[in-house]
Amino acid sequence: MASPLADRIRPENLEDIVGQKHLLAEGKPLRKIIESGEIPNLIFYGPSGVGKTTLATYIARKTNKTLKKLNGTTASTADIKAIVEELNTFAGFSGILLYLDEIQYFNKKQQQTLLEFIEDGRITLIASTTENPYFYVYNAILSRSTVFEFKPVEAEDLIPAVRRGVDMMEADRGERVTFTEDAISQIAHSCGGDVRKALNAVELSYISSKDTEEGKVVDAEIAASLSQKSVFRYDRDGDEHYDIISAYQKSMRGSDPDAALHYLARLLHAGDLPSACRRLMVCACEDVGLAYPQIIPIVKACVDIAQAVGLPEAKLPLADAVLLVSLAPKSNSGHDAIMAAMADVEKGRAGSVPRNLQNKHFDGEDNKNPGQFYLYPHSFPDHYTPQQYLPDNLRDAHYYEFGDNKNEQAFKIYWDKIKGKYGF
DSSP states (O other): OOOOHHHHTOOSSGGGSOSOHHHHSTTOHHHHHHHHTOOOOEEEESOTTSSHHHHHHHHHHHHTOEEEEEETTTOOHHHHHHHHHGGGSGGGTTOEEEEEETGGGSOHHHHHHHHHHHHTTSEEEEEEESSOHHHHSOHHHHHTSEEEEOOOOOHHHHHHHHHHHHHHHHHHHTOOEEEOHHHHHHHHHSSTTOHHHHHHHHHHHHHTOEEETTEEEEOHHHHHHHHGGGSSOOOTTSHHHHHHHHHHHHHHHTTOHHHHHHHHHHHHHTTOHHHHHHHHHHHIIIIIGGGSTTHHHHHHHHHHHHHHHOTTTTHHHHHHHHHHHHHSOOOOHHHHHHHHHHHHHHTTOOOOOOGGGSSOOOOOTTOSSOSOOOOOGGGSGGGOOOOOOSOGGGTTOOOOOOOSSHHHHHHHHHHHHHHHTTTO
């Protein structure tokens, strides 16, 4: 059985590796390291299908080391020990380069097994992970390695790889199939920056080509039907999930309705209705807040409707709410105020509740000044009278600052007038 096209077409030199110009362009640090032939322990961090394995294989050839591959999802400690045993054989004479894919699935003990050998240089480790290595890789391994981040490949960089894939399919199968320019563009733009997915789409499209008077052809329709489901990456437990919901809220906060709708669409396409609703409600409270307080029940109503009707109809009330939050005036005065109050509490700055606010209606015999002395504001003009509300040790604390929006400034004018009568 033939191996997948993505495996058969692996580049023979750095120039043919697709994307990753920030790492592999002339003069970039990783390229200089590779060209020097002195390879340190490396960790390649990035999404699937962007060249991590391809580059590790190239480095092994460049250094004349024996390449061993393990996958963290299936390998065991025994597999590591088997590689270690080869160090004293002919296979390990020039050293071993171990490519450990998905290192995040190795537990601490398994990672520790490698330490002695990567420390003395007998094993050069290149590990790859789709998760943030600073969270998933054992610190001792991390401290002995250099981390390089791989990024999704831009569509323009994928087009040459797609063309090479078409050429290889024709060479392997001995049959001419014409891919239209629209088909090539469709594949390059619809695979979410994943080279492997793009080449898989090429292979499937080649097999599914249609007969015309001019010969076999793959058009945009065929390409779209075989690649459209790979349009973007999303993993509810991975970095991409947090990047998207972060961009979603920041776009609403930044009053960019188009970007906010884009990230909402990505969340809903992935079926992540809970994250879309939760961040939307948080943004209404945190980033609009008192500038337009009526937005909070409106957004909550939209979320309730979305959860009641479910997907795909949920996109309609959520789109309305996202646009409203994006276009509303902004104020984070409530956010800043509660954060300042929480900071005092977390520092232990909390005292006894003032006597006039306590829920007590009697005094002990030792109290020489009995009584609660609470002043009921509604019994006074303007429904206000001065009295102490904060504990004694915080009586001068100040957490809230009026925002500069129309709504909060109206409140400020109102209270400045009333409290001004008492010299505040």
